Amino acid sequence: MKSQDYSLPFYEQVLEFLASGPSVEQIAAYRPPRSAQARFSRLLEVNRERALSPQEEEELDHYIDMDRMLSLLKAKASSHLSA
Numbered sequence: 001m002k003s004q005d006y007s008l009p010f011y012e013q014v015l016e017f018l019a020s021g022p023s024v025e026q027i028a029a030y031r032p033p034r035s036a037q038a039r040f041s042r043l044l045e046v047n048r049e050r051a052l053s054p055q056e057e058e059e060l061d062h063y064i065d066m067d068r069m070l071s072l073l074k075a076k077a078s079s080h081l082s083a
Contacts, residue, residue, distance in 0.1 A: 009034040010066060027077035030070070039063070 013033055040063040
């Protein structure tokens with residue numbers, strides 16, 4: 001399994017959500033799927049317990065990147081709601 005495959009379902013879920021043409025309100029309210037949240041939490045927990053494998057580290061980096069992107073997107077959506 002390629003390390004990129006770990007995060008693909010989460011990327012696909014976010015892309016599907018965005019491709020559906022969500023409203024500003026829906027973007028501001030968006031939460032990642034529970035499975036993605038659980039995996040992200042588990043990787044953070046493992047990272048505190050031991051060194052991550054290169055694949056786990058790459059996967060964690062993908063989750064962090066997606067979290068940052070979603071946070072920025074939600075902040076922009078929220079600013080449009082308050083305008």
